[in-house]
Amino acid sequence: MTERLVSHLRYAALAVPDFQTERDFFVDYWGLTEVHAEDGLSYLAAEGSSEPFILRLRRDDKRIDLVGFAVANRADLHALADKLHTEGVQFVHDPQELTGFSGGYGFRVFDGDGRVLEFSTGYQTREARKIREREPIPAxxxxxxxxxxxxxxxxxxxxxxxxxxxxxxxxxxxxxxxxxxxxxxxxxxxxxxxxxxxxxxxxxxxxxxxxxxxxxxxxxxxxxxxxxxxxxxxxxxxxxxxxxxxxxxxxxxxxxxxxxxxxxxxxxxxxxxxxxxxxxxxxxxxxxxxxxxxxxxxxxxxxxxxxxxxx
The missing domain is CATH 3.10.180.10 (2,3-Dihydroxybiphenyl 1,2-Dioxygenase, domain 1)
Incomplete structure (x- = not known):
């Protein structure tokens, strides 16, 4: 079995110009829960997931802001950062304490097409609950x-x-x-x-x-x-x-x-x-x-x- 340093997908972050309409759709209809909000930022969680949020929306011109992945611990995170530096991957920033909602420790890079990827560990999680039978919301x-x-x-x-x-x-x-x-x-x-x-x-x-x-x-x-x-x-x-x-x-x-x-x-x-x-x-x-x-x-x-x- 392949030993990987990336453990799983955490979240996606999107910028949209009509921020309030998009936010309301995901909360009122799609079934996500807003767990934190700032001016022009909304962090949305899934009730069945221990991830602090799975979607972040930001008010701005339409774009992919970033996609976040989890790494098991700081040792693995530094090993991954060292590997990517050695391979010439372009960094947004090196491993550091993350100051945004849910915290953690991580770094960001550009993938081959120029999308921003974040790798993090040690962030705050939330208590997931079992989705009820016939409950039409994402897990x-x-x-x-x-x-x-x-x-x-x-x-x-x-x-x-x-x-x-x-x-x-x-x-x-x-x-x-x-x-x-x-x-x-x-x-x-x-x-x-x-x-x-x-x-x-x-x-x-x-x-x-x-x-x-x-x-x-x-x-x-x-x-x-x-x-x-x-x-x-x-x-x-x-x-x-x-x-x-x-x-x-x-x-x-x-x-x-x-x-x-x-x-x-x-x-x-x-x-x-x-x-x-x-x-x-x-x-x-x-x-x-x-x-x-x-x-x-x-x-x-x-x-x-x-x-x-x-x-």
Whole structure:
């Protein structure tokens, strides 16, 4: 089994111009809990997660601010920082005490495409609770997916520098690479990278307790007036359910459940061609993937590449 210094995905941080509308949507409809707020900042937690927050929203021009990952302890964190320095990765800042909400100790870098990644340890956690039967709220942040104009180069950065592994890949009808699903632990993927016309956020995915809660959540969001752009269905890669919506800011967000947990000793990656419709949706309940659907998640060009957020 691969020994990795990154333990798991913690949170995503996004900047949006209509901050209050986006914040209200995630609290009033999507099912997150605001645990801390400052002027133009909102920290949102999932009731089923011990992470202090899983989504941070900030008032500004639309961009990905950063994606946060956890490291087990300070020794591992310094080992990772030393490794990345040796490999020539560009740092935002070296390991230091983190002064923002939930504290901790960590550092930030730019990935190969210019997104900011944070690695931290020793931060304050919160008491998670078991999501009740039929309760249509997220249990945790499942994964984050990026669009990249340099798909294979971008994926290789995570392999070379963070020891991520490719679990599965989607290919186009002509066999060319289309999407890589990447893991930092036994969960099938916590990061995925899709081929896109530019670098941007593809989607954020939130894990529900189970199928019943996932369906009830999707229905609740439909009744809120949000548009479902794809789903409901069940992916082949990861074997997880999907229902994709657009947030008020135009970011694609997903309710999912039952994402695969792998035996890394025996798992072999698959190359799944989307011309086989069951590789898109095993159930056949979602409309077949098309250029129009794919374009919904291209999103706006990320204005935050190689520009660190102010917080």
């Amino acid at each position: 945790k942040l499942s994964h984050v997916v990026f669009n990249s104009a340099n798909l294979n180069q971008s994926a290789q950065w995570y392999i070379d520098h963070l020891d991520f592994s490719i679990s599965d890949s989607l290919t186009r009808p002509d066999g060319a690479d289309m999407m890589h699903f990447m893991r930092c632990n036994t969960t099938h993927h916590s990061v995925a990278i899709a081929m896109g016309p530019h670098h941007s956020l593809h989607h954020l995915s939130f894990e529900m307790r189970g199928i019943e809660e996932w369906m009830r959540g999707a229905g609740k969001i439909l009744r809120s007036g949000a548009r479902m752009i794809w789903g409901p269905g069940r992916h082949n890669a990861g074997d997880n359910t999907f229902a994709y919506f657009l947030s008020p800011a135009g970011n694609t967000i997903e309710y999912t459940t039952e994402l695969s947990v792998l035996d890394e000793e025996t798992w072999e990656p698959h190359r799944l061609n989307i011309k086989e419709v069951s590789n898109q949706d095993q159930w056949g309940t979602a409309q077949e993937m098309s250029e129009l659907i794919a374009r919904e998640s291209f999103n706006d060009i990320d204005k935050g590449l190689f520009v660190a957020p102010p917080v």
